[in-house]
Amino acid sequence: MGKGKGKGKGNPLFSLLILSLLRHSISPIAAVGSPSPVNIWPKPRAFVWPVPQAILLSPLFTITSPTHQYLDAAVSRYLHQVTTEHHHPLVIPAVNLTSASPLRTLEITVNDLAAPLHHGVNESYILRIPSAGPTAYLTAFTPWGAMRGLESFSQLVWDDPARVAAGVFIWDWPKFEHRGVILDTSRNYYGVDDLFRLIGAMGGNKLNVFHWHITDSHSFPLVLPTEPELAGKGAYGASMVYTAEDVRRVVEFGLEHGVRVLPEIDMPGHTGSWAEAYPEIVACADKFWWPAGTAWPDRLASEPGTGQLNPLIPKTYEVLKNVIRDVTTMFPEPFYHAGADEVIPGCWKADPSIQTFLANNGTLSELLEMFVNSTAPYIVSQNRTLVYWEDVLLDAEIKVNPSVIPQNTILQSWNNGPNNTKRIVSAGYRAIVSSADFYYLDCGHGDFLGNDSQYAQQPGSKPGNGGSWCGPFKTWQTIYNYDITYGLTDDEAKLVIGGEVALWSEQADPTVLDARIWPRASAMAETLWSGNRDETGMKRYAEATDRLNEWRYRMVNRGIGAEPIQPLWCVRNPGMCNTVQPFEKA
């Protein structure tokens, strides 16, 4: 815990900690290097368990907490979980079950019950479980920190009858404030139950932002009260939509799990589906994406599914105002993701009105500036912080002048690894890191294009990345080891608010949702919560393997279809599946 990144804002909590130590006589002991027999994922900042022992959870065990709509729901959920889960770890913990009195109560104290679940909310907590009952203490500044502590507590309970690690002290807080998962629900549809399962698992991993890429060129599943035709005609079908009530349930579910629901309505690109309702506002809609014989720069879209909003049509902004107002009404989240990725020149150039504009010495970048100038202020006027994809600033061809982008805008990076992160923060913007080289969960499964001759080459042809533009597959280790502030100065690094793994759904839908996301998102969750290095500053991926394995199995038992990372044999035979050979770059 030496780095002290959280110290700046942790001072009052630290006083509280000292106070609690004095009151309860638990001596702080630095976490030792030897593996703990029971673990919490993501690994806490400070986890002190001098004598690994356990006490029973009393049959009358209960959790007390101050009244709070969402914390109450979490308390009920965790009470049910710890008393019924009866988790059996893969490796039986070498922990002595003492005959000390069982734990009767987990007593939760929250300083600021009114703190909303917004970016930067204090998520720190202190959890103290004594060596003997009857009471354990969970102290947090906010209800959201208390939820993090409840999750940690639940992971310290196992077996039947349920027992809990005892004589434990945890002080914990996140390294990065923004820790998210993007799901694209446009290319393929996911039911609300799938979103619940995702958000529930996110809470279990202490992830706090569900970035919902709701719409795209392929379908528009969001039913907007003022613009119902967008989903009415643009959704995949009447049953493949999200109603206002669905959204409300998802947002509520998020609040009960400490997960913000950040909506993205991508624009002006990736809007082909809008043309079903409003063909007049969409340039190049319903065209073949890359006509035969044309060069790549002349394509109409980055992938099949053409269409970009036309910034020259007044009606575009009439529709957009309705869309933005509806979205900000449905989603209380103070961030608003407005997309702005992959604006493709060929699409706008294919539109007659835009051709006239260009013929009169207009440029495509001016067109995008016009669009941003006509929408960004309106979004900001709804008390929203804008989030855009990096393209709006960094695209090689169509990008705006930085002056057009409000300075408190957050830019989400996906190209070019750490280089683009650096370009964003150098320009003074805050950054969310979703580098495709590290954080794209869909990569490495070929591609979805039809009629693609690359798979029909002679045997012996080099397969490259097997058709995946961002291949290979990002393993949990690749994700775990990535430092999202790599190559930045201290000051630049402060502008990196966090990261998001992303599942684009060209080749994903509910059948593979769990396995594509988990446990790889867990890898990012730990790196962004407590880092990927041990006390000596070394990358701790080797030590993390067994812990992640246990956590993956626990997630499976909790109903999340996380994919396996090793044969069961490896967990049962610690160290035997390691390699001790140095990696030789091929």
Place this chain on the structure above:
Amino acid sequence: MGKGNSFFSLLILSLLCHSIYPITAVGSPSPVNIWPKPRAFVWPVPQAILLSPLFTITSPTHHYLDAAVSRYLRQVTTEHHHPLVTPAVNLTSASPLKTLEITVNDLAAPLHHGVDERYILRIPSAGPTAYLTAFTPWGAMRGLESFSQLVWGDPARVAAGVFVYDWPKFEHRGIMLDTSRNYYGVDDLFRLIGAMGGNKLNVFHWHITDSHSFPLVLPKEPELAGKGAYGASMVYTAGDVQRVVEFGLEHGVRVLPEIDMPGHTGSWAEAYPEIVACADKFWWPAGTAGPDRLASEPGTGHLNPLIPKTYEVLKNVIRDVTTMFPEPFYHAGADEIIPGCWKADPSIQTFLANNGTLTELLEMFVNSTAPYIVSQNRTLVYWEDVLLDAEIKVNPSVIPQNTILQTWNDGPNNTKRIVSAGYRAIVSSADFYYLDCGHGDFLGNDSQYAQPPGTKPGNGGSWCGPFKTWQTIYNYDITYGLTHDEAKLVIGGEVALWSEQADPTVLDSRIWPRASAMAESLWSGNRDETGMKRYAEATDRLNEWRYRMVNRGIGAEPIQPLWCVRNPGMCNTFQPFGEA
């Protein structure tokens, strides 16, 4: 068509009797399709008739066909499938279909390699009766599946005025599942076998045991699973095996057991440490070179051919396995014999010091086991390594000539080496048919993922990466580069799911629909009437079939956005490969 002559007479006869004219399948896409695409599918006027509420299937009595008939009757009357693209098919007011009448020539034909799987399906333009004719019950099952895929909507309707004549290109069409590295429940195996039947795949190659666990409870050697399984609940009892075998028979799927040996046997040491060389060792000690490793991957242990007890145990194992599995093929493994393992054993060190060789050791092992397996009326299947390994392989004379060798290395080259040596081949090329590839690797403490950003990631840690896409699998010609005579020795192929990073959570999505891609290539080929690869045309069909499998309870992974199926052709690329 060599063996189809008498069947062909039957076909002609049936055509004359029922006045459906054979018309060459045309190039334009059919509004309703069967996966894998039949050899001959004639539907001159796309139209449909209702399935009568009293619809029934009649068939001669046969233990397994009866089960299939009941299953398909229930399926066609309750599935109410809604295709992604509503078929442009006219529902005529003709009388509904009341009966599918099945005729089978040879009810006694067992489900063995090479069994006749042909069928003729005729659905008239008006009811009341459709006809399914097959030589064997297993062919009838193939026809029932095809019939079921021609039924859709609610109320159920069926393609009418259809004539299907269908038979497989390759006799052996399989899936290999490794149940040792991670365990799968019997329900998972049922779901797999059921989906195989739906894809007209006919061999479930069950890689039951390996170094990591020994889940098979053998009556005479119960300690092998008793101590070598992952746990008391993670085993296959004799009753489980019997249910799996029966389930296979009801779906026309053979259950081919593999007991891998003498390598990949670390788990045997839990019960019999004395017969396993180098058991429970760290697989690749620090500072040693690759050739000195003790196993191909973590989990060490090879049976020791010098110990008489080895063969006592093996005879029990083989006898039990052949008793539990009626399948006439017996897969005896023999892949990846690692020199370092045998060399680490003191008794083998003595043998080597007396001028013995590792190859002699393997020959001793094969000579002491192969004849016994053959004596149980089994055809041996080995991995190619026993003949082709660079270091430890036997003299061909040791391998019975009717043995089948399964290839996995070096693409078409090793297939050619096997058939050139006169053996029959099953193709499971890792470059094309390994379904686990492309998901990194399972080794712990691997520094390759911790390189500085910008480092070339190669295959992302996967030795056989990249991921084999459905197209890669679909396009592979398993007789590539062979002469006509050599090609005859290729009996078929198997996609393989090794389970280092797979278990029930990903079983369906790792296997489907990619195994469907192989299923079509091996059933009716991957080329159209003009000889061109038909992967482009196959995309929409596979998409529809994938959704239908999902609706049938198989968690097959998606291959495209739904938008692509709804907008045919719009997701294609017309750019020649390599000119991006």
